[in-house]
Amino acid sequence: MSILRRLRHFIVVPLIAAMTFLSMPLGVAQAGLIGSEAIVAAETNAANRQAVDAFLQRQDVRDQLQTLGVSPSEADSRVAALSDAEIAKIAGSLPTDPAGEGALGVIVGAVIIIAIVLLITDIVGLTSVYPFTRPIR
Amino acid sequence: MARLAAVVLVTAVAGCAAPQTTKLLESRASLGLPAQALIEDVPLIPQEDLFCGPAALAMALTATGALADQQEVARAIYTPGREGTLRNDVLGGARRWGRMAVPVGTLTDLLAEIAAGNPVIVFQNLSLDIAPQWHFALAIGYDLDRRQIILNSGTTERLRTDLSTFEHTWRRGNHWALVVTAPDHLAATADEPEAMAGAAALERVRRLNEAAVAWQxxxxxxxxxxxxxxxxxxxxxxxxxxxxxxxxxxxxxxxxxxxxxxxxxxxxxxxxxxxxxxxxxxxxxxxxxxxxxxxxxxxxxxxxxxxxx
CATH class of the missing domain: 1.25.40.10 (Tetratricopeptide repeat domain)
Known part of the structure; x- marks a missing residue:
């Protein structure tokens, strides 16, 4: 009896303590410094949204939207519904206007044809494969 | 056959103006760019076989005062299985040498960086999309009057390339270009988020002294x-x-x-x-x-x- 009682002290009490400790939620704490990359990401997202908003404020853009049948306020709400990643994509493509895309993608042929085409395109200044060619203007 | 080639050629040329070059040359006066610029003290590091990426980065790093030779850079950024260098590895490589690396996306910005004394690593497809020939070079100068860009490219020092030709090759590389600078010297055209991303990346690669300088x-x-x-x-x-x-x-x-x-x-x-x-x-x-x-x-x-x- 007294042995059992002693056992209770030496085994049961530590066991209870251990079980209590283990059942506590571990790894929940998220505390720590807010990292630089998280801050930069937040700042960048804000800047991207500003850029897209400013783009939508431009009169020529508003006119284009009108002809597409989208009112400025509707455009604003559509933009507001986009995620940060999507906004980043739009912001990245804002300043460039797609112009002069080549019809070259349709050319498919044997290597010899490609080589001839490359020589010709080198000469007119589209490519720069052969070092001995100089583009004409 | 010749007729076919001629038809192909006419179609191709008609569809392929170099829009940024045209626009840049038209609005030259308002851009405030000097007519010519050449960064003098960037000697060519002639590329070894398949090492255009390491050679370009080694030149850019050297220009910022870092010690970097081609072989050493190649060990850090070259991918043998691809027989080439991936763009992101060039970006990361610059940071592992404790340098600020900031992307440049337009031809005007590219020339503005050169005018400010910052060489620019450019990624080109020298060939066509159907038979790509990828290439890294270092842009170190330009001449608007002669419509040329000046590159340290491959084994050629100060290679003068027609600006619109360059634009075509650069467009086929998705307009990828990178300015590498010492951490106390920001790229001229970097905006605030880009500059902050460059500094945060130095912190990530544990170049803490350089990161602190970059933040400053x-x-x-x-x-x-x-x-x-x-x-x-x-x-x-x-x-x-x-x-x-x-x-x-x-x-x-x-x-x-x-x-x-x-x-x-x-x-x-x-x-x-x-x-x-x-x-x-x-x-x-x-x-x-x-x-x-x-x-x-x-x-x-x-x-x-x-x-x-």
Whole structure:
């Protein structure tokens, strides 16, 4: 009896303590410094949204939207519904206007044809494969 | 056959103006670019077989005063299985040498960087999309009157290439270009998020001294940059300069008093400095400003717990 009682002290009490400790939620704490990359990401997202908003404020853009049948306020709400990643994509493509895309993608042929085409395109200044060619203007 | 080639050619040429070159040359006067520029002291590092990427980066690094030879750079960025160098590895490689690396996306910005004395690594497809021939080179000069860009390319020093030809080859490389600078010297055309991303990346690769210098440079150009003061604080904290970190976080909190992140990080700096009362007050402030974000409450709990030990 007294042995059992002693056992209770030496085994049961530590066991209870251990079980209590283990059942506590571990790894929940998220505390720590807010990292630089998280801050930069937040700042960048804000800047991207500003850029897209400013783009939508431009009169020529508003006119284009009108002809597409989208009112400025509707455009604003559509933009507001986009995620940060999507906004980043739009912001990245804002300043460039797609112009002069080549019809070259349709050319498919044997290597010899490609080589001839490359020589010709080198000469007119589209490519720069052969070092001995100089583009004409 | 010849007729076919001629038809193909006419179609191709008609569809392929070099839009940025045309626009740039038209609006030359308003851009404020000098007519010519050449960065003199960037000697060619002739590329070894398949090493155009390492050679271009080694030249760019050398131009910023870093010690880098082609073989050493190749070990860090070249991918033998692809017989080439991936663009992201060039970007990461610059940072592993403790340099700021910032992308450039337009021809005007590219020339502006050269005019400011910063060489630019450019990625080209010298051939057509159907038979690509990828290439890295270092742009070191241009001449608007002669419509040329000057490259250290392959084994050729100061290769003069027609600007519109270059634009075509560059477009086929998706307009990828990179300015590599010493950390105390920001790229001329970098905007604030780009500059901050470059500095944060230095912190990530644990080039802490360079990161601290880079944050200072960002602050030099944008004195009220919340992100740069926060970044500087984080870098100093990582350097165990807790007083310096406290000052930077304080400045961030001055700029944006309602930003819980500033108070959260300030709390840690204060705690490290042994200022328990102020640390708890800062953490409480983060909690009160942070709404339902549990991170700030965890910070407060942690900082209260620290002093109990």
């Amino acid at each position: 440079a960002v602050i030099g150009r944008w004195p009220d940059s919340f992100g740069a003061h926060m970044g500087l604080g984080n870098t100093r904290f990582a350097q165990r300069d807790y007083a310096g970190a406290r000052a930077a976080f304080h400045r961030a909190a001055d700029i944006r008093p309602l930003a819980p992140d500033a108070w959260n990080n300030l709390a840690y700096a204060l705690a490290r400095l042994g200022n328990r009362k102020a640390a708890i007050a800062a953490a409480e402030k983060a909690v009160s400003l942070g709404g339902d974000n549990p991170n700030y409450q965890d910070t407060l709990n942690e900082i209260r717990g620290l002093t109990a030990i």
